[in-house]
Amino acid sequence: MKKTNASLLLLLSLSLGMTACSSKNEEAQPSGSSAGTSPSASAGASGTTASPSADPNAKKLDISLFEGIWSSVPDPGGPGAQAINEKFNVNYKTNLVPMDQAAQKLAVLMASGDIPDFVGLGSADASFVKWAKQGAFLPLNDYIDKYPVLKYVPKHAWDSVTVDGKIYGIPRFSTTKYRNYPIIRKDWLDKLGLQMPTNYKELLEVAKAFTFKDPDGNGKNDTYGFVMANGLDNEMAIGSGYASDTWSMKNDKGQYIPGVISEAGKERTQFLHDAYAAGVVQKDWPVLTYKDNRTMFWGGKAGIYYEGTPGSSALFSQILKAVPTAVIEPIPPFKAPDGSQALPGLSGWYQMYALNGKLKDDPDKVDRILSMINYFGTFIDPKDQNENNPDFDWQNGGIGKGYTMENGVAVTPDDDTTSLRPKSYLQVAPWAPSDEALQVDRRAANNPIQKAYAEKSVALWSKPNSTYISPLYSIHSDLYNTKFWELMTKLLDEQTKMIVGNTSMDNWDKMVDSFLKNGGQEVIDDVNQKLKEAGAEPTYK
Amino acid sequence: MYRKSLGEKTFDGSIIVLLILTSLVMIFPFYYMLVISFSSYDDYLRDGVVLWPKRWVLDAYQAIFDSKPFIRSIGSTVFVTVVGSLVDLIMTSSMAYALSRDIPGRKFFNLMVVFTFLFSGGMIPTYLIIKATGLIDTYWALIIPGCISAFNLIIIRQFFRSIPSELNDAALIDGASELKIFVSIVLPLSKPALAAFSLFYAVGHWNTFFDAILYLNDSTKWTLQVVLRQLVVMGDVSNTLHQSAEAQMAKNANPTPPETIGMAAVLVATAPILLLYPFLQKHFAKGVMLGSIKG
Numbered sequence: 001m002k003k004t005n006a007s008l009l010l011l012l013s014l015s016l017g018m019t020a021c022s023s024k025n026e027e028a029q030p031s032g033s034s035a036g037t038s039p040s041a042s043a044g045a046s047g048t049t050a051s052p053s054a055d056p057n058a059k060k061l062d063i064s065l066f067e068g069i070w071s072s073v074p075d076p077g078g079p080g081a082q083a084i085n086e087k088f089n090v091n092y093k094t095n096l097v098p099m100d101q102a103a104q105k106l107a108v109l110m111a112s113g114d115i116p117d118f119v120g121l122g123s124a125d126a127s128f129v130k131w132a133k134q135g136a137f138l139p140l141n142d143y144i145d146k147y148p149v150l151k152y153v154p155k156h157a158w159d160s161v162t163v164d165g166k167i168y169g170i171p172r173f174s175t176t177k178y179r180n181y182p183i184i185r186k187d188w189l190d191k192l193g194l195q196m197p198t199n200y201k202e203l204l205e206v207a208k209a210f211t212f213k214d215p216d217g218n219g220k221n222d223t224y225g226f227v228m229a230n231g232l233d234n235e236m237a238i239g240s241g242y243a244s245d246t247w248s249m250k251n252d253k254g255q256y257i258p259g260v261i262s263e264a265g266k267e268r269t270q271f272l273h274d275a276y277a278a279g280v281v282q283k284d285w286p287v288l289t290y291k292d293n294r295t296m297f298w299g300g301k302a303g304i305y306y307e308g309t310p311g312s313s314a315l316f317s318q319i320l321k322a323v324p325t326a327v328i329e330p331i332p333p334f335k336a337p338d339g340s341q342a343l344p345g346l347s348g349w350y351q352m353y354a355l356n357g358k359l360k361d362d363p364d365k366v367d368r369i370l371s372m373i374n375y376f377g378t379f380i381d382p383k384d385q386n387e388n389n390p391d392f393d394w395q396n397g398g399i400g401k402g403y404t405m406e407n408g409v410a411v412t413p414d415d416d417t418t419s420l421r422p423k424s425y426l427q428v429a430p431w432a433p434s435d436e437a438l439q440v441d442r443r444a445a446n447n448p449i450q451k452a453y454a455e456k457s458v459a460l461w462s463k464p465n466s467t468y469i470s471p472l473y474s475i476h477s478d479l480y481n482t483k484f485w486e487l488m489t490k491l492l493d494e495q496t497k498m499i500v501g502n503t504s505m506d507n508w509d510k511m512v513d514s515f516l517k518n519g520g521q522e523v524i525d526d527v528n529q530k531l532k533e534a535g536a537e538p539t540y541k
Numbered sequence: 542m543y544r545k546s547l548g549e550k551t552f553d554g555s556i557i558v559l560l561i562l563t564s565l566v567m568i569f570p571f572y573y574m575l576v577i578s579f580s581s582y583d584d585y586l587r588d589g590v591v592l593w594p595k596r597w598v599l600d601a602y603q604a605i606f607d608s609k610p611f612i613r614s615i616g617s618t619v620f621v622t623v624v625g626s627l628v629d630l631i632m633t634s635s636m637a638y639a640l641s642r643d644i645p646g647r648k649f650f651n652l653m654v655v656f657t658f659l660f661s662g663g664m665i666p667t668y669l670i671i672k673a674t675g676l677i678d679t680y681w682a683l684i685i686p687g688c689i690s691a692f693n694l695i696i697i698r699q700f701f702r703s704i705p706s707e708l709n710d711a712a713l714i715d716g717a718s719e720l721k722i723f724v725s726i727v728l729p730l731s732k733p734a735l736a737a738f739s740l741f742y743a744v745g746h747w748n749t750f751f752d753a754i755l756y757l758n759d760s761t762k763w764t765l766q767v768v769l770r771q772l773v774v775m776g777d778v779s780n781t782l783h784q785s786a787e788a789q790m791a792k793n794a795n796p797t798p799p800e801t802i803g804m805a806a807v808l809v810a811t812a813p814i815l816l817l818y819p820f821l822q823k824h825f826a827k828g829v830m831l832g833s834i835k836g
Contacts, residue, residue, distance in 0.1 A: 070795040072610070072771060073760045095758040098771055099792075105755055111665045114672060123785060174787045245786070295800065299586035307793070314796050322586050350787030414795065416609050 061365050063372075064093040066109060067120030068102020069427060071414055078419025080397055084426070087394075088372055094425050103127075110136060118355045118369050124160045124169065126482055128354070132163040138355040139166035143366060147374040152431035156474040157349040170373055173429040174350035176469065176541065177461040178309040178440060181343060182238050183453070185303045187327040188215035199334050200271040203238065207280040210303035216323070225280030226304035227293040228272075232492050234293065234306055235268065240344040240468035241336020242268045244488075247472055247527070248338045248538045255528045256471070256538075258484070260491050261512045261520070264337045269508070272499045286496050300326065309457040310440045316450035328453045330460050342540055343460070345467040350429075372426060379430040382439040385410055397421035407445040436462065471536035472527065479526040483519050491515055571808075578602070578805035585801055601805035604798070610760075610768050611806065617680070618747060618765040625684040625746040626739050632688045634697055634735065638723050641701035658691035664755075671756055682756035683749050683764070693738050700734045701727060740821045747814050769810050773803040 073096045074080060084092045095116060097105055103122070109115060110131055121128055131137060144150045144167065153171050161169030189196060189206065192213050197203040207225025209215070216223055228234045237243035237259075244260035251257050259265050275281055282288060282296075297305035298315045300323040307315070309330075319326050335341045353373060359366050376395065385392050386408070387399040396403040396412060397420035403412045418424045432438050444454035461467065472480070494511045497503045516524075531537075545553070577585060578601050580594040605611050640650060662670075667686065676682040704727060712722045728735070750766040757763060784792070797803065 070791050073763075075761050076759050077761075093758075096760065097754055098767075101751070101754045104751075108665055108668050108755060112669050112672065114668075122788060174790070179786055180790060180793060291797070291800075294796070295586065308790050312794055312796055318586060321583050344786070346787055346790070347785075350785070350791065 059364065060089050060091060061368050062091045062093070063118075063365065063369060064095065064116035065118055065120070065426070066095045066106060066116045067097075067427075068099040068106075068122070069096050069120075070099050071424070071427075072418055073098065074419040074421075074424040078424075080402070080418075080420055080422040081425050083394070083397075083422045084372070087422075088368060088375075090368060090372075092425065096425075115356050115358075117359060117365060118353050121169065121352050121354055123350075124352070124476065126478060128161075128169070129163050129478070132166075132168040132354075135357050137168040138357050138359050138366065139168060140170065140355065141167050143370060144170070146367075147370050149374045149377040149379075149431050152379075152433065154348055157347070159474065160347075160349075160476055161352055169352035169354045170370075171349040172351045172353070173377070173431045174346055174348060175432075175435045175438065175440075176345050176348045177343070177435045177467050178457070179344050179346050180306045180308045181457075182234075182236060182304060182306050182331045183328050184331050185210070185215070185326060186329040187325060188303050190327075191215055191217070196329075196332065197238075197334075198332075200238075200267060203236075203331075204271060204274055204278070204280075207275055207303065208278055211278075211280040215303065216300060222301060224282060224296065224302045225275065227288075227296045227302040228281055228285040229288045229290045229293050230286050232496060233290045236272060236304070237268060237344070238331050239333030239336050239340070240342045241338045241340040242334065243344050244491075245470070246344065246468065247470055248340060248468065251524075255524055256531065257524055260488065260495075261515055262337070266505075266508050267337070269495050269498055270505055272495075273501065273505055276499050277501060286500065298322070304331070307453075309461065310444040310454035311450055313444070313447060313450060316444070316447045316453070320447055320449050324449075326449055328449060330453075330457045332460065333466075340468060340538075340540070342468040343466055345469045345541065347470075347473040373428055376423060376426045376428040377430050379432050379437070381437070382442050395421065395423040409443055409445045411446070465540040467541045469539045469541050471531050471534075471538050474536040475527070475530040475534050477523070477526050477530050479523050484523045487515055487518060487520050487523070490518075574804040574808050577801055578808055580801055582799040582801045585799075601799075601801040602809075604802050605772075605806050605809060610763075611765075611772075613761060614763055614765045614768040615809075617753075617762055618749070621680055621683050621749060621764060622743050622746040624680070625688070626742040628684055629688045629690075629742040629746075630735060630739055633690065633694050633738065634728065634731070635723070636689060637694050637697040638701050638727060640694075641698045642719075654691050654694055658695070668755065677756055678758050678762070680757075680762065683746070683752050686752075687745070690742075693741060697731075697734060697738065700731060704730055736821055740817065743817070744814055765810050769806050772798055772806045 074094075076094055076096075081092055081094060084090065093116075102120075106119060106121075107127065109119075110127075115136060150170065152173070157171040158167060161167055161171055184196070184206075186196075188210055192209050192215055194206055194209055195202070197206045210223060210225040212221070214221065214223070226234065226236060228236070232244075235244055237246075240246050241248060242259065242264045244258065244265055246259035246264075247256045249257055249259065249262040249264060272281075276283075293302075293305060294315065296302045298318040300319060307328075319328070333341050333343055353369075355366060355369060359369075378391075380389060380392050386405055387393050392410070393399060396410060397417065399405065402417055402420040403410045405411070412421065441451070441454035441458045444450040491511065494503070494507070498505055498507065498511075573591075576592070576594055579597050579599070581596055581598045581600055584595040640647060640654070661667075671677060671682050671686065676685065708726055708730075709722060712726055717725070748766055749764045750770065753762075753764040753767050
């Protein structure tokens with residue numbers, strides 16, 4: 001009996017001690033592509049003008065990066081990564097994950113102390129501040145002056161990544177202009193003999209005509225005035241004054257309040273309510289996603305939606321196929337109750353890199369990382385973005401391999417060629433001297449519909465004082481970053497109910513009161529106090 | 542001959558109609574995916590596709606089978622599913638067998654199992670263990686941590702207990718060791734149970750998603766579901782989740798591939814596991830009844 005017990009115990013311990021059979025296999029093999037020629041070497045070596053680090057004597061360093069990215073994930077050992085290894089004399093290990101899973105994995109990495117040499121972060125949110133305070137990141141104040149590209153970073157961006165007087169992040173460029181903004185099918189307007197709308201009353205009439213007067217001329221009643229999706233995506237804010245995240249209207253106490261509870265917000269919600277009742281938007285929009293909307297608009301079945309500038313070439317090629325005669329234009333902003341008639345601007349930066357706090361004793365590595373960021377962040381004039389510019393050619397994996405030129409524009413498909421382009425592995429948006437310097441309409445050259453749209457849109461954005469810059473971009477309010485968005489979700493729910501007619505528009509004041517009582521007033525107080533301290537006001541650029 | 546009354550006929554008829562409707566509701570999504578995946582994207586955009594494609598084309602399938610990451614991820618998933626299910630079965634059944642017999646400390650071990658049934662270590666401690674054991678970036682990180690499911694273990698243990706102890710005694714008298722009894726007598730008698738649980742485990746491994754993102758830093762090792770998600774829903778994050786305007790711009794600039802490709806990818810990813818069900822159906826039905834009568 002003893003013997004059987006012993007062998008049973010053995011079975012048990014075998015299964016309990018399962019971790020014993022840990023791995024010996026699966027060494028990180030830099031996939032088959034490693035044998036391929038790296039497109040970089042020659043071009044990279046000759047075109048290092050912008051890279052201060054290309055010191056041939058430098059020691060080979062291991063550098064690791066974790067980041068969430070929107071595009072498809074390149075193979076960690078792909079030719080693009082190897083080109084970086086050669087150019088910067090590093091052993092570059094990237095750990096890139098799809099954006100929507102990044103925050104969770106980063107939290108685990110940070111909590112477990114398994115922090116790469118540098119990490120990409122979405123924004124200076126509460127987690128960033130917490131980690132910076134705990135010493136997880138390296139203060140960068142003493143380093144940043146050495147890298148020319150960082151001189152373009154505006155002060156308010158540095159302020160945003162500063163915690164207790166120390167800079168913990170390298171902000172990355174984003175435009176101030178060219179934000180997603182309502183667009184309209186101008187060819188439909190022309191066909192139905194309508195003028196471009198200038199207020200919500202006219203907009204409603206246009207939307208009705210788009211829905212019921214068969215603008216696409218197929219004899220079927222299958223079009224909509226505009227499309228929306230859950231979470232009030234496409235809130236139809238024609239002009240910054242009407243947008244829910246605009247802080248430009250004041251309450252009785254002289255405090256700035258968010259657009260979502262302002263009179264302008266009410267006017268817009270009333271319009272959406274009337275439009276819904278008139279049947280010019282899909283009945284089931286609260287359960288649709290923005291992807292459904294895209295299919296509708298870019299398939300030529302809806303008249304109004306939104307898009308950035310120059311817009312996604314994939315989407316414009318959809319409509320070019322579906323409706324080759326389409327004309328798309330931005331809707332010029334309406335005059336809002338706050339007196340403005342402006343387009344909604346962006347903060348001018350998006351995402352950042354933070355370095356591992358442990359690197360404070362390793363200045364070589366810090367320098368190498370910042371040099372890489374500096375190199376990839378260096379702006380190349382759009383007219384030089386072709387195969388004749390060695391840096392551009394190298395960053396994009398070489399002409400005919402990583403990219404092709406069409407009508408003077410480089411085309412980089414989001415497919416297997418991603419791994420050929422070094423810039424896929426360090427997606428720093430170059431710091432442009434100005435939004436205009438980007439010449440974004442050049443990127444639309446391959447599609448006549450997109451080209452016409454981009455030119456029209458750039459012209460609209462280029463008018464002086466046409467872009468509203470939120471004062472909130474210059475302050476950092478924890479309360480706003482956390483509490484406001486929680487309350488915002490409730491507000492959007494309430495407004496959705498009003499729009500679809502589940503509750504009456506008369507409940508607007510009740511909704512605002514409940515928002516203020518449940519913490520909204522505290523957020524407004526905090527934001528206004530910080531605005532006062534910073535001397536920030538809404539500005540128009 | 543028994544004739545059904547009118548009432549009975551209507552009753553039967555309405556049940557049949559109800560069942561047909563219910564099955565249609567379940568089949569339609571699959572049918573819809575199938576139809577879309579075989580449509581051309583232009584047709585889908587222009588007219589929408591509901592019941593029958595205008596033209597049957599293989600564009601979408603061509604696109605996904607031309608995609609290296611997709612093919613590679615199928616390989617990863619098949620490996621994890623086959624090896625994982627095997628390891629799971631060996632581990633679970635051997636432990637279940639040990640716990641089904643009278644061994645010293647059985648109660649204690651049972652309690653430990655039930656404890657993990659109710660409480661788990663959480664994501665970060667689990668990550669630390671996986672890191673400390675050197676499993677990061679290996680497929681074993683997807684296999685070993687979950688290789689014994691407490692729930693399955695308890696059910697299999699009950700099944701083993703239901704095997705008459707006389708068999709065991711007879712084998713002992715014939716000089717068989719416990720290992721011999723386990724391998725030659727108990728396991729063959731438990732085939733239906735093992736089939737059912739291999740299906741449970743296989744489905745679990747086939748659907749590996751977040752573990753792969755968390756434990757595999759090398760994206761060339763990612764499983765099918767990770768790649769599939771990128772094809773179908775990446776960037777589809779609802780706007781009610783606080784997203785800055787800049788993030789929305791970035792999201793828009795990277796649209797997911799056309800719906801036709803997404804649907805084709807979903808079908809390709811679902812088909813193998815879907816086809817497995819009918820063949821394991823009979824074991825499956827038997828399996829879920831296990832331990833339901835005798836304690």
